[in-house]
Amino acid sequence: MSLNFKIKPKFWDYRDVAAGPYKNMFNLRCIWYLSVLLTAGAALAPVFFLAAIDYQVTQKAIESENMLRLSRLVSNARRTLSFFLVERRSALEFLARDNSFESLSDQDRLLNILRNLQKSFGGFTDLGLIDASGRQINYIGPYDLASADYSGQKWFEEVKAQGSHTSDVFLGLRRSPHMVLAVYRDTGGDRSFILRATIEAENIHQKLVHMETGTASDLFVVNRNGVLQTQSRFFGGVLEKMTLSVPEGTDSTKVFETRGRKGETLFVSYAYIEETPFILMAIKDKDEMMRPWFKARAQITTYLLISVAVILLVVLAVATYLISRIHAADQKRVTALHHVEYTNKLASIGRLAAGVAHEINNPLAIINEKAGLITDLLSPQPESELRSRLIKQTEVISASVKRCAAITRRLLGFARHMDLSVEDVNLKETIESVLSFLKNEAHHRAINININVNSDIPVFKSDRGKLQQIFLNLINNAFAALEDGGDLTFEARRISEESIMVSVIDDGCGIPPEDLKRVFEPFFSTRTKKGGTGLGLSITYGLVQEIGGSIEVTSQVGEGTRFDIVLPLTPEKKDETH
Missing domain, CATH: 3.30.450.20 (PAS domain)
Incomplete structure (x- = not known):
């Protein structure tokens, strides 16, 4: 939410003159004072309480935290040291299983193994092969231990019994602090052996120093x-x-x-x-x-002061924001009261329009009846040019009556639901029938009208009346944009097995980019000073949606406008469940 308020908000001096006896309820300045005091008190009391408690327990918390860190240090160091030893013992176990007594007895082979261990793992000082009797058969290392006898040492018996051995740090024959890793391979005969390696105590110490x-x-x-x-x-x-x-x-x-x-x-x-x-x-x-306790004490005080300042600022800002919203809502309330009167007027106009539509239906019925009577009277007459012309005129009258009836039904449809009137539609004939009502204006203004309908567009099912209304609205819109001598083109092509596209193109003044995205909005019009209501394209958009189509518009100022309407060849089935 935005908290960019002025120093003196708009509601500060606000008085609702229409509040009457309830004016105290709209004293927004008093409400602001009360909300600030209550909110600040409720917010600051826990802060002071928690600060006092925290001051007392922080010392213990720091103590516990340091103990936890120390415990974590030991846990991490134990994992590191354990992995260090297990990794090297596992390497020895693999070498013991992977090599025979004879191969390890070879001096070059054992030297190569030690070098690989030192290169891959590090920490190994020497490597020795000990037979089942405890005598060292082969040795690679910096000490003179080639013929050492370990048969009397405790670790020798232990490694034979347990399969492996990790010793304490001791001086041994070399008189240097070190530890021993040994593994035993039992081959079931006199070729059983022990593979023994030493690690200097300093290597373990260096592991710990870094931690x-x-x-x-x-x-x-x-x-x-x-x-x-x-x-x-x-x-x-x-x-x-x-x-x-x-x-x-x-x-x-x-x-x-x-x-x-x-x-x-x-x-x-x-x-x-x-x-x-x-x-x-x-x-x-x-x-x-x-020692961090002393710093924490100063931090608690600083935290308390900053928290109080932040809370007060937030309380002031939020209280001002909320009271401003109340003020804005009250202003909207007053505005809404004014709109109610205007809405009632529109409702009256709507009822009047529905009444007019209903009254028009009566003379339309008489006209339709008389046109049918004229047709019946002319039917027995012999064929003649006059008879043919009269019959065609009565057909035009009947078609116009049907169109007027469809329009009045739409007017009445504002108050009640109306189903689609689906019938066979010949697209080219429908366009031409709409243009026939405007041909006089087109002729007077020298507007060139072109109709290009591809031959692959079949007769399809749709609402003829709504299609005529769509085309009529678009033609009226184009005529308003065209200069005398302009061009209006209808193009129709099939874009899939189930749909066609009808384009209405004019070379008129065009629509500015900032207005293009609003052309289908109700009551939006660039011709309000010339009698435009802003409903034509909005109604057109709704009609296209009703028959299951879609409409898009593109335009360039000074070049013209193009409306593309996609229509289904088969109308969508409506759900009749209410």
Whole structure:
């Protein structure tokens, strides 16, 4: 809705002089004051109430939000780290199933596999093949472990029993923090083997470093004994013991609050990584996390002030808009009262027209009867030129009576429904019969009339009277636009098996583009000063619709106008159910 009001709206000084004893109901200024006060009060009271409540709960909301973010950080990091390990373990399992003990024993083959793993996945430090007795048969890596014996180590028995193994971070024979991924392939004989790969602890740490947020946060991994598997900002380096107690096992991400070594309050979130001995933990300083509270307090105050200002502006604008609509509606009410009188006059004219039409029918019946009597009297007479001419004239009189009767029926049709009068229609004869009434005017003004009806147009079913009225209105319209000596052309052609097109073309003054789209509107006329009523083309449009056709107009100023009428060869069946 538009809120572009003046500083002083139109209704401000409005007084309805016709309101009588109800003038207080039309005191729009008082109504405006009342609506502003009530609406503003109803709108601002909840705002102040909610602001007070929000001021108290925002701190807890920020606290909960930060805990949720910390939990989300751990959940995302767990998925990332879990995928990192599962992806590499799956790669080893595929290689173990896809390669035999003999092929993996080949030094070049194993070297090529390690290079492909490092190129495709990254993170692999070395790769070794261990036989069923625990002796490393083949090894590719930076350490001298080609003949290492793992038969006495716990992970060796575990991988044979479970099929795979993910170790803690440990130093091992290489004296460097790393973890082991191993998979076992049981071939049922002495060719069973273990494919073992190592990943440096630093690779896992780098994965977590990229996910940390802020200097007050710490994201690290510990094992089930609380030993750090990656570096920690708060608790030390790899393989050091964490001072916090190991949290209880859970399948989901948990968040709790605890105290640090210096007595500071910490938020701790953790999650166990499935199929590994790892626990992922994230820690943040609570005081650091709650710093946005101070900004939020200022934002609440700013929000309150802005909200009050916006609400007041909206209330003023809406109240002014609605009261202005009431004022406009009242003005329309006054205008409508004036229109009622005019409408009553039109209704009287309509009743008069219907009465005239009814009265005309009586003399028309007498004329039709006398024309028939003349025809009967002439029938016994011998053939002669005079007799033939008289009989033709009586036929013309009878046809004209029928046309007048059709016109009067249309006048009476304003008050009651009338069915279509469908009969066989010869298009060319119908056009010529209409032109016969206007041939004197055409001859006097030297207007050239051409009728071009294609021979493939058959006699078809339609309402002859309405067709004649359509053509008559279009001819009258063309005559009004034509200069003396102008041209009027009728063209008719078949455009499909079920329809024809009739075009009425003149080379008159044409219709301006701004008026072209309004020519079929009732009471629109460019000849109001010359006696035009603006109903001719509107009635024509309605008649065309009634017989199931359509009409379009094109025009160029100074070149002429063309009306194209599409008519069905078979009339539409009307639904007679009422």
